[in-house]
Amino acid sequence: MSYSVGQVAGFAGITVRTLHHYDEIGLLVPGGRTHAGHRRYTDADLDRLQQILFYRELGFPLDEVAALLDDPDADPRAHLRRQHELLTARIEKLQKMAAAVEHAMEARTMGINLTPEERFEVFGDKDPEQYREEAEERWGGTEAYAESQRRAARYTKEDWRRIKAEVDDWSERYAALVSAGEPPAGEAATAMAEEHRQHISRWYYDCPYEMHRCLAEMYVSDERFKAYYDSLGAGLAEHLREAILANAARHTAS
Numbered sequence: 001m002s003y004s005v006g007q008v009a010g011f012a013g014i015t016v017r018t019l020h021h022y023d024e025i026g027l028l029v030p031g032g033r034t035h036a037g038h039r040r041y042t043d044a045d046l047d048r049l050q051q052i053l054f055y056r057e058l059g060f061p062l063d064e065v066a067a068l069l070d071d072p073d074a075d076p077r078a079h080l081r082r083q084h085e086l087l088t089a090r091i092e093k094l095q096k097m098a099a100a101v102e103h104a105m106e107a108r109t110m111g112i113n114l115t116p117e118e119r120f121e122v123f124g125d126k127d128p129e130q131y132r133e134e135a136e137e138r139w140g141g142t143e144a145y146a147e148s149q150r151r152a153a154r155y156t157k158e159d160w161r162r163i164k165a166e167v168d169d170w171s172e173r174y175a176a177l178v179s180a181g182e183p184p185a186g187e188a189a190t191a192m193a194e195e196h197r198q199h200i201s202r203w204y205y206d207c208p209y210e211m212h213r214c215l216a217e218m219y220v221s222d223e224r225f226k227a228y229y230d231s232l233g234a235g236l237a238e239h240l241r242e243a244i245l246a247n248a249a250r251h252t253a254s
Contacts, residue, residue: 002032002040012049027066028052058086147205163203170195174240175233184242193240193247209248216244 009016022028023039028049031042041049048069055065068082155163174192182188193212200207200215207215219225220241229237 002042003046005030005039005041008041008046008049011046012053014053022049022052025062025066027062027069054083058090151204166199170199171232175236178233178236178239184239185246189239189243190247190250193243194251196240196244197247209252212244213248216241216248 003011005016005019009019019028019039023030028045030039031045032040034040051069052065055068056062060068170192174189177188177192184190197207197209197212200212219229219237226237229240
């Protein structure tokens with residue numbers, strides 16, 4: 001039994017172009033051809049493709065994959081043993097990384113009322129206390145910071161889930177707004193800027209318009225904040241800054 005290039009691409013979850021490339025470089029030459037010259041792949045070809053994709057997933061370059069598979073001294077059992085060793089090593093590495101994340105979370109003392117497991121459940125790989133020391137240094141003497149500490153210490157896991165859900169929902173809607181070409185000073189963008197300000201006031205500390213303006217400037221001047229907002233959509237940090245400034249101007253105009 002043989003298979004067309006399209007069938008094999010569908011089986012393996014790769015593109016026809018990738019299979020063509022593998023054929024061109026001799027990594028996976030199909031075992032047959034039709035009278036019209038179309039590629040036909042045998043079961044043995046599928047076995048080889050499985051090996052190729054496994055080594056590629058582990059980061060091996062194509063020339064090394066070819067050398068491994070074409071080694072005359074290797075047999076299928078040798079490949080299985082090697083793959084088992086590589087997988088075991090990767091599992092051990094991931095386990096160590098997970099343990100390190102958990103220990104880091106355990107070491108934090110900001111006051112978020114969650115166990116390490118609950119923090120990981122709610123926030124995933126985003127440590128909510130990542131910038132705690134810097135925040136203390138920059139704003140530790142302010143009433144806003146003290147208020148955010150008091151509130152955070154009282155929140156339950158459900159509170160944090162709700163906060164994260166609000167952030168995720170707002171982020172998705174604002175990214176769509178920017179993608180649609182809405183101007184930052186328009187009604188839609190300034191309404192979402194106001195929603196952003198109210199979220200801060202509701203969950204962390206009172207955020208008057210002047211403070212919101214300062215935050216807007218930080219979102220573009222601090223590369224970490226800029227990178228975060230721009231990861232939601234190209235140019236989003238600058239767009240949000242302008243929307244916040246426009247919203248503040250509307251609400252504070254005499």
